[in-house]
Amino acid sequence: MELKEAAQKLGVHYQTAYRWIRAGQLKAYKVGNTYQVTSEDLLDCLSKRNCPTAPPSSVKVRNWEHQAFRLMGYLLSGNEAEARALILKVAEGGAEIIAACENLISPVFSELGELWSTGKITIACEHRATAICERALACMMQNLRGRPRGIAVIGTPPGDQHSLPTSMATAALRSQRWLVHHLGTQVPPEDFISIAKDVAATLVVVTMTHTPALDQANQIATLARTQGIRSLVGAPGMTIGTLVELANARPIANNSIATTP
Template sequence: MADSTGKYNIKAVSNMLGIHAGTLRAWERRYQVVDPVRNDAGHRLYTDEHLKILKWIIEQVDKGFTVGQAVDLLDREEIMNAPNSGSEPVNQIEDMKNNIRTALLQFDESAATRHMDHAFNTFSTETVVMSILGGILVEIGELWERGQITTAHEHYATAYIRTRIGMVFQSLPVNGLLPKVLCVCAPGETHEIGLLVFTFYLKQRGYETIYLGGGIPESDIIKVLDETKSKFAVISVTMSGHLDAGLKLVDRIAKDRKDIQVGIGGTAVHRMKTSFKNKYRQHLIGEHDQDADWLDWMKTNNS
């Protein structure tokens, strides 16, 4: 008989399976994949059976199925009777993040590559990019902001990660039925790794993307939008000093090109005052860089 006792909170499950907590909540809400129990405080607790089901769903998604298709194929009894291949330890993703981050901050490319290759061989590409590399980038950015590492450390680490993420782009197929998305940093913004992770997320789901990165003048961005006939424009702002330029670009596109859906995200956007967030609410791509929020924004603005 399956164990119905809730053992794992949502953070533990997120770490074990390599997906964001927001994604888990979205799956439960949209597809009723699992029904976690609640403790006295109302927090979700997941059982071993839930873990096996969620892991199976993730495996099908990694093979190319949509979540909805995987749910339709789900045979709970078969999954529960299958031999237990085991789950990754809760701290395995954290260990990999720490190993890669430490190697990069020591300028040790050989060690970083060794740990990175191990990560790609252990987890799905999306887990590595979204959960491991994305987490490293956030941590390195925080260390740099606190003055605990130099600009040289930050540039070296982000350049290495940018190259590794870029290597997987070419192998991702495009779904011609999905809209074209232009991805660019705000004028003056050069911190582009968060945008690169978001672009990977879109490409993983079949969107055709035009990735411009950072350092592109506003006039050039407008020209590329017109030339490519993009349906979406996604603007990333990491440093608060470039937020005004980013919001100005949003206003210009929204006013002059009403056929284009424009969104803005990034660390500086998350830190905006509530009054600005309310003003730009329809353009905000997720409050916390969670992939479920990203997909919600894309679907809402593509309807």
């Protein structure tokens, strides 16, 4: 499409879109005297502008505990801007998303759980912290380009309301070039598998934080197996690193691996 049309779709003036091209924020190709923008590059620009945090500089984290302490402070006070900046800074693309989940987000949420169970924070505070981390994770996820490693469907079983593990699993697998359909929480087993079939999934991942939901989680895994789709069931205490290792490993017998605590 021409630059004028692209500017309209981006909701900005033609001159602004032109400035973005010059600044490298919008990809365009010069054809004669006009600029042409592909739909893909338009969407890429839009998604970047919807997450307007400055690109993180590369950092090597020496003291995860200190970063976790800072994140905890930001989450408890609801300081979303600082929490997001911290997560994005330490988790710069690729495999580091996994490190950020394991060394930063997971320990902080374990501690938040303790604070909640001892009555020191409210459920409202817990919800706010979860929502802040989910939005930060959404900004970290890269759009997959090219051929995916595989197609995964991720969600929790009915009875499990904990959404952050599904978001972390999604971010981690996307960073490993998986095409992920993120279903969120409490998905009935039949519906889970129906989507998995529709999208020709090669992997079903069930995250499970609320242990009474284990039966439902196993039911999803069993249904997936009957459709010839590999399945992985997560549980508290397991890590995102293990998930990625299992997902990336070649399927063993019966095209299926189910993990339980």
